[in-house]
Amino acid sequence: MSKPLKGKVAVVTGASRGLGRAIVAHLAELGADTVLIARDQNLLDEVAAAMKTESGRVLTISCDVSDVEQVKQATAKIVSDMGRVDILVNNVGIPAPRTFEETSISDWDTVIGVNLNAAFYMTHSLWGALIDSGAGYVVNIAGTAGLRGGGSPAYGATKFGLSGLNFAIAAAGKDHNLRSTILYPGGMDTGWRGAPIGVKPASETMSPDEVARFIGNLVTSPTEFVVNEAVLNPIAQPFM
Numbered sequence: 309m310s311k312p313l314k315g316k317v318a319v320v321t322g323a324s325r326g327l328g329r330a331i332v333a334h335l336a337e338l339g340a341d342t343v344l345i346a347r348d349q350n351l352l353d354e355v356a357a358a359m360k361t362e363s364g365r366v367l368t369i370s371c372d373v374s375d376v377e378q379v380k381q382a383t384a385k386i387v388s389d390m391g392r393v394d395i396l397v398n399n400v401g402i403p404a405p406r407t408f409e410e411t412s413i414s415d416w417d418t419v420i421g422v423n424l425n426a427a428f429y430m431t432h433s434l435w436g437a438l439i440d441s442g443a444g445y446v447v448n449i450a451g452t453a454g455l456r457g458g459g460s461p462a463y464g465a466t467k468f469g470l471s472g473l474n475f476a477i478a479a480a481g482k483d484h485n486l487r488s489t490i491l492y493p494g495g496m497d498t499g500w501r502g503a504p505i506g507v508k509p510a511s512e513t514m515s516p517d518e519v520a521r522f523i524g525n526l527v528t529s530p531t532e533f534v535v536n537e538a539v540l541n542p543i544a545q546p547f548m
């Protein structure tokens with residue numbers, strides 16, 4: 309495999325499982341040095357040990373990305389240890405109660421913190437490094453809940469909010485050659501909400517590895533244009 313990301317540094321939140329784990333593995337295959345962020349340090353270390361990297365430069369950081377002080381410490385360590393940041397994938401997301409009646413104030417605050425505030429904290433804290441890269445890229449992982457009303461109020465609100473943040477990043481970044489894309493994936497085979505993995509046919513759920521490959525294509529695409537947003541769905545559920 310060619311190594312178009314050789315010498316570049318990619319930071320991925322929620323990298324210990326699911327889509328985030330698939331993204332770091334693929335970006336490392338493309339040659340990137342990677343930074344893996346999640347709360348469970350042991351799991352992060354297992355993921356890092358299993359990764360095939362050419363440079364061997366993998367940094368794991370235990371951080372609750374909804375806590376701005378932890379994010380400031382983590383991002384300072386990233387810049388000092390890795391020296392640069394070229395790609396940031398704001399992937400972290402947690403599910404929320406499905407109905408308005410079930411959603412407590414505490415649920416609301418937690419989900420806004422993890423799914424929305426964290427993306428701003430991470431992007432804001434790494435902004436200087438992303439600009440200095442000269443060709444920075446921010447990928448924000450939303451979900452089809454960010455395109456339609458209804459469904460879980462807190463979850464949907466965060467994914468709509470990410471859409472606004474994504475376009476703000478694109479507007480602020482354009483004069484610095486910094487690109488930003490928001491992805492709206494439908495169902496992925498990650499065990500989301502405790503769903504069993506590997507049970508649904510491929511036409512009904514997306515492999516996180518395939519979605520990670522799509523992200524690899526985005527961040528290695530020509531810098532003269534930007535994919536602002538993309539909706540990805542299993543072929544059997546094209547309008548989720």
Ligand SMILES: NC(=O)c1ccc[n+]([C@@H]2O[C@H](COP(=O)([O-])OP(=O)(O)OC[C@H]3O[C@@H](n4cnc5c(N)ncnc54)[C@H](OP(=O)(O)O)[C@@H]3O)[C@@H](O)[C@H]2O)c1
Nearest residue numbers: 322324325326327346347348372373401451495496498500
């Ligand atoms: N799976 C789907 O069907 C689906 C569909 C549409 C959109 N999405 C979106 O895709 C993204 C990835 O989903 P996924 O299914 O891969 O999720 P997942 O398997 O549940 O993984 C979530 C990751 O986020 C980390 N995390 C959770 N809370 C955190 C916190 N406060 N600080 C730092 N890390 C935290 C987890 O590690 P720790 O617990 O160790 O922190 C884990 O690494 C999310 O934004 C989700 O909303 C998923």
